[in-house]
Amino acid sequence: MKRFVAIGSVLMLTGIACIAFRSDRVEFTQMENDAPVKELPTLKNEAFKRGEMLSFRLHYGIIDAGIATLAVTDEARDLGGRKTFHVVGIGRSQGAFDWFFKVRDRYETYIDEQAIVPWLFVRRIQEGGYSCSQDYIFNHYSEKVDVGENKLYDSGPNMQDMLSAFYNARTMDLSMAKPGDIFSINAFVDKEIFPVKIKFIARETITTGLGTFKCLKFRPIIQKGRVFKHEEDLNVWISDDKNHIPILGQADVLVGSIKAELNGYSGLSNPVAKVE
DSSP, X not given: OHHHHHHHHHHHHHTOOOOOOOGGGOOOSOSSTTSOOOOOOOOOOOSOOTTOEEEEEEEETTEEEEEEEEEEEEEEEEETTEEEEEEEEEEEEOHHHHHHXXXXXXXXXXXXXXXXXXXXXXXXXXXXXXXXXXXXXEETTTTEEXXXXXXXXXXXXXXXXXXXXXXXXXXXXXXXXXXXXXXXXXXXEXXXXXXXXXXXXXXXXXXXXXXXXXXXXXXXXXXXXXXXSSGGGEEEEEESSSSOOEEEEEEEETTEEEXXXXXXXXXXXXXXXXXX
């Protein structure tokens, strides 16, 4: 599963995934009465808002392998006295690919509106013969993650989940980015802290089925060998505007190539950098 986590985490960061949970477990108040509540940061967010929808077409080699959507729902829910964005990511295999490797994935996260950190992460996936069900509660006051069954993990400040990390990354100011600059985010994935680092490569103009876009090209810094032959085998292009939506993600892996291409968007916060 590590190779799928590596690919999936990158796709989520660039844009490539109603679950029931026990709401009585969602408690973020300070445990010690004599300890002050930790002040959380305020992050400027001009990148996304409620009602945004992104859809992607996924290809495995020449096979049209599946579709994925990322939606910031209209729900405005308070968790622990904090207002949140509710984000849902869905991925499904289709066509011939669905016959031999069925994928039915659903991810949800509740992201703090001001700090852009997750409070609750829900994961329900079925990939071939593998299935996974996770409910993670993030306590950013104590810097712990509750994974259920009375198990707590240390997380550190501003920890992300594998879906919220993508939205947090979109808020970064990239206007002064120079080739070679590295941007880092830590995500809590499968009970581990998963450091994600991406290197800015260049500003490019690319053409997809939706048209031509001005883009920022990034290359995630990955471990070569088991999944990728070379570091340059994974590249991501995001729109060169304040939305920072993923336009194209392409990976050459040991067993073929994977491509995720934006094929629809709505409800964006800003004009998109599309070349008319």
